[in-house]
Amino acid sequence: MKQTGRFQKLGFVIVAGVLIFSLSGCSKNVVKDQSQPAGYPIATNVQTTAQRTIVPGPTPTTAINLWEISKYDQYGYGNWTYGPGLAYDKRLDLMPKTYSGSGITRRALLSNFFTISDIHITDKESPNQLIYIQRLHPNLPVGASIYSGIMLYTTHVLDAAIQTANALHKQKPLDFGLSLGDACNTAQYNETRWYIDVIDGKVITPSSGAHLGAKTIDYQKPYKAAGLNKTIPWYQMLGNHDHFWMGSIPVDYGLRKDLRQSYISDEVFATGDVLSDPRKINSRDYYVGVLDGSTPYGDIIHAGPVGDFKSVPKVAADPDRRSLLRTEWMQEFFKTSSTPAGHGFNMTDAKEGFACYSFVPKPNVPLKVIVLDNTQKEDSGSIDIHGHGFLDARRWAWLKKELADGDAAGQLMISAAHGPIGVEVTAPNS
Numbered sequence: 001m002k003q004t005g006r007f008q009k010l011g012f013v014i015v016a017g018v019l020i021f022s023l024s025g026c027s028k029n030v031v032k033d034q035s036q037p038a039g040y041p042i043a044t045n046v047q048t049t050a051q052r053t054i055v056p057g058p059t060p061t062t063a064i065n066l067w068e069i070s071k072y073d074q075y076g077y078g079n080w081t082y083g084p085g086l087a088y089d090k091r092l093d094l095m096p097k098t099y100s101g102s103g104i105t106r107r108a109l110l111s112n113f114f115t116i117s118d119i120h121i122t123d124k125e126s127p128n129q130l131i132y133i134q135r136l137h138p139n140l141p142v143g144a145s146i147y148s149g150i151m152l153y154t155t156h157v158l159d160a161a162i163q164t165a166n167a168l169h170k171q172k173p174l175d176f177g178l179s180l181g182d183a184c185n186t187a188q189y190n191e192t193r194w195y196i197d198v199i200d201g202k203v204i205t206p207s208s209g210a211h212l213g214a215k216t217i218d219y220q221k222p223y224k225a226a227g228l229n230k231t232i233p234w235y236q237m238l239g240n241h242d243h244f245w246m247g248s249i250p251v252d253y254g255l256r257k258d259l260r261q262s263y264i265s266d267e268v269f270a271t272g273d274v275l276s277d278p279r280k281i282n283s284r285d286y287y288v289g290v291l292d293g294s295t296p297y298g299d300i301i302h303a304g305p306v307g308d309f310k311s312v313p314k315v316a317a318d319p320d321r322r323s324l325l326r327t328e329w330m331q332e333f334f335k336t337s338s339t340p341a342g343h344g345f346n347m348t349d350a351k352e353g354f355a356c357y358s359f360v361p362k363p364n365v366p367l368k369v370i371v372l373d374n375t376q377k378e379d380s381g382s383i384d385i386h387g388h389g390f391l392d393a394r395r396w397a398w399l400k401k402e403l404a405d406g407d408a409a410g411q412l413m414i415s416a417a418h419g420p421i422g423v424e425v426t427a428p429n430s
Contacts, residue, residue, distance in 0.1 A: 037203050039224045042160050046167035048085075055083035066138065069149045069297040078149075110367050110412065112172055114165050117180035117418075119158050120241060121191045121198075122151045124291040124298060125209045127315050128262040128269035129186065130246055131289040132303035137275050145185060145247060146275075151291065152219040152298045154185075155206045158198045163226045174232050175361045178369070181239025181418030184329075186246050188263060190320040192332050199234065200337045201227015209316035212293035220293045228338055235344035236333055238355040239418040240375045240387045243326040248385040249278060250378040251323045256281045259323075266317040268302040278385055290315055326353040326378065344371055356398050360411075368406045372399055372417040389419030 057079035064071050072078040122129075134140075134147040150157065165177060184191035190208055198204060205222045207213070213220040228234060241247035251260050255278070262269045268290060272283025289303025302313035324332070330350040333343045340346055347357040355373035376382065376390040391399070399415075406413045 037222045037224045039226055040156055040159060041226075042163045042167075044167070046164050046171075048168065050088065051085045053083040053086060054080050057081055066134070066149075067147065067300055072149075110365050111175045111361050113175050113361065114168065114177045115180055115416075116158075116161055116165075116177070118182040118239070119161075119179070119195060120145055120154060120182055120185040121158065121195045122154045122185040123188055123191050123208050123321060124151045125207065125212070125293055125315060125318075126186070126188065126263065126321050127265055127267060127288075127290060127317075128245070128259075129288055129290070130271075130274065131291070131300055132286050133271075133273060133275055133288060136273055140275065145182075145241065147300075149298070151185075155194050155198050155204050155225075156219070156223075158195065159204075159223075159225045162199055162228050165232070166226065166229045169229050169232060177228065177232055177234035178371075178416060179234065179236050180416060181237040181375075182241040182247065183236065183239065184242050186241060187243050187251070187323050187329065188320075189322050189324055189328075189332075190318070192242075192324060192329060193320075196332060196336055198225040199228050201225050202337075207293050208318045208321060213295070214293075217293060217296060219298070230338060233339045235340075235359065235369075235371065237344075237371050237416065237418055238326070238330070238373045238375055242329055243324070243375070243378065244386045245323070247387055249274070249281060250386060253379050253381075254281065255279060255383070263321045263323045264317055264319055266314045268313040268315060270306055270312075278383055287313055326355070327351060330355060354394075356395055358402050358406075366409065366411045368402075368409075368411045368413050370399070370402050370406070370413055370415045372415060374417045374419045387419075389417070 057076070060076040062075045064075055064077065130146045165174065168174065183195040194204060194206065201224075203222055203224050205211070205214070207220045211220070214222070239247070245251050245254070245259055249256070249259070256262075256271070259281075268287045270284040270287050272280030272285045274281045284306055286305055287302055287309060289300045291298040292301045302315070327350065330345045330353065333345055334341050334350075336343065342350065344357050344359065345355065347359060348354050355375075356371060358368055358370045360368050372391075373395065374389045374391055376386040376388060377392060378386075380386070380390070403413065403415075
């Protein structure tokens with residue numbers, strides 16, 4: 001890779017990125033006056049993962065079910081502690097071969113930035129999730145986006161991460177932030193707005209439908225998000241959960257014709273075990289359930305085999321649960337009070353749904369960030385889950401041109417994508 005003369009003279013260049021993990025304790029009853037919602041301030045001692053990490057405590061000896069949150073403390077679940085920091089991985093293999101690394105005496109910090117990923121803002125009361133299906137596959141890693149106790153507090157966790165970025169910004173100014181996709185859990189309008197509004201620092205009402213528990217239950221109460229420091233521009237990437245149902249099945253091109261309507265219905269969705277075979281979405285074997293916002297631990301209700309119910313379980317419908325098209329989702333990022341408007345999608349034709357773009361964080365530094373949308377297309381025709389990396393001809397040509405242009409300009413380049421680079425073995429189509 002070519003470098004400009006100025007940077008050839010600097011022996012070792014550094015791009016400092018901070019991957020934020022936030023372990024936040026939200027004190028109960030923080031919101032005292034709903035006309036003046038308070039926030040959830042984090043602890044003041046904020047450190048990066050280079051300084052310390054968060055590690056789980058000892059494995060409890062008594063096994064309990066994932067959804068038995070009220071028993072976590074009793075049996076020692078959910079205990080975390082701090083571990084040692086992670087060492088920097090010096091990629092000297094990216095440097096010209098004339099640099100061995102041993103004789104480097106000068107260093108330059110090119111950029112200081114943060115990344116967040118897979119926030120999965122979740123409408124816990126939406127009627128068409130897959131909460132119950134998690135019980136059929138308790139050991140699948142994908143289960144965390146189907147059911148987890150953190151679903152009660154997804155907006156609060158994002159708020160804590162943003163406060164962490166603000167605190168780090170005070171220690172050493174951040175040039176930008178980059179969110180690597182899966183802002184939402186299942187492409188809903190209200191999930192998208194909660195995500196943007198938390199970063200913008202607005203008052204958040206983290207409930208939907210009948211807004212059960214909004215005056216009494218901690219995780220349901222409105223609160224004031226801190227908002228990202230306005231001097232930090234942030235950029236967004238598209239993830240599979242941002243435009244597919246549960247990150248897996250196209251809303252309009254899938255096998256279930258009433259899938260779009262199910263978002264705003266008052267009936268709890270009934271489906272088959274789509275984790276074992278996505279084609280079972282047309283089965284009506286299980287009611288998937290919702291979380292009861294009127295209970296302290298978000299009890300799972302309206303869930304189980306269809307035969308166990310005398311009638312279809314219902315919830316209060318909410319038009320803000322509607323599923324967004326890819327283009328609609330991208331356009332929401334222009335409705336923001338933070339910068340830049342569009343959060344990266346302003347640099348491409350967002351109206352067409354093309355979610356690839358690149359940007360130069362600092363005009364005086366030859367560093368380019370390439371944001372590559374490598375999620376699958378809605379009309380790909382695949383019957384497998386749509387969570388795999390994918391490039392069509394247009395995106396492949398765009399990526400090659402971005403790399404060639406950057407090389408010709410003598411730029412160092414960071415390529416960011418939601419899906420992993422490694423090739424995964426997918427399910428057969430038969």
